[in-house]
Amino acid sequence: MAETYQSLRIEKSDGIAEVVLIGPGKGNAMGPDFWREMPEAIRELEADESVRVLLVRGEGKNFSYGLELAAMTETLGPLIGGDNNLASERTKLLQLIQRMQGATEGLARCRKPVLAAVQGWCIGGGIDLIAACDFRYCSREAKFSLREAKVGIIADLGALQRLPRIIGEGHTRELAYTAGDFDAERALRMGLVNEVFESPEALLAGARATARKIADNPPLVVQGAKQVMEYCADKSVEDGLRYVAVWNAAFLQSNDLTEAFAAFMERRPPRFQGR
The missing domain is CATH 3.90.226.10 (2-enoyl-CoA Hydratase; Chain A, domain 1)
Structure with a gap:
């Protein structure tokens, strides 16, 4: 490229x-x-x-x-x-x-x-x-x-x-x-x-x-945070809270979330895959 x-x-x-x-x-x-x-x-x-x-x-x-x-x-x-x-x-x-x-x-x-x-x-x-x-x-x-x-x-x-x-x-x-x-x-x-x-x-x-x-952070979470902040830039706090609630309801469950909990319990660095 x-x-x-x-x-x-x-x-x-x-x-x-x-x-x-x-x-x-x-x-x-x-x-x-x-x-x-x-x-x-x-x-x-x-x-x-x-x-x-x-x-x-x-x-x-x-x-x-x-x-x-x-x-x-x-x-x-x-x-x-x-x-x-x-x-x-x-x-x-x-x-x-x-x-x-x-x-x-x-x-x-x-x-x-x-x-x-x-x-x-x-x-x-x-x-x-x-x-x-x-x-x-x-x-x-x-x-x-x-x-x-x-x-x-x-x-x-x-x-x-x-x-x-x-x-x-x-x-x-x-x-x-x-x-x-x-x-x-x-x-x-x-x-x-x-x-x-x-x-x-x-x-x-x-x-x-x-x-x-x-x-090193979960890529989909970082990208989600960026999208939420971009959406909220010209919205009210109430609209922003509603948007992020719907976002997490849709996308919170992931292999990276499971990995984050497992790494914490096992006291090791997490290995996020963006899944």
Whole structure:
């Protein structure tokens, strides 16, 4: 699978799939290959029952510089300039944006948990990408910027929709309106990241350790918890309680539940199979 991708590398090991951004643009910038390949990669990983958790990270010193403007010029140019910029071109541009949204939507809708590990710069589309993950870690030198306003674009790949749920309306509006840079400490204070690690090496080790803990739990229970939380995001507590009660009534009985009790009684680590 990984051999077919130009912008990604997939590394799978014992229930964990690392989705590594590799460019080929500078700073793992996101060109045409990325927008085509990312949704496909997520679909394949979601269908792979051996994968229990996804870890998204960047190759090298940075997470991502965001949209690779130079590489996208050939695609975007005819749709945003020229004398024939009419309904046909507007429709094609709309369709292009919607296809690009599939890269972040695929992560957000993935039934398996997704963790992002951010080192170095995370700009523009990189923010859209990590906002679609379940939670985020970063290293001390990480820097972030929702920079679309500086290049004459309204962020349209999910950050403006998801960040308010993560960091609140005020922080999101400030970041979107100023297009300024902010560091790891600010990201931690506003709640964009769960933890800051002292170095990229410590970040990767910490992210992998957390992914390992997730992968060691019953996969269907973890996926169920994610689905319940997603459902409850815009519902009342009463609706959420009703939903999780029905969920457990339907799915509580499992071989993994029996294994959990057996392992507790026998004082050994459980061996969950997702059944």
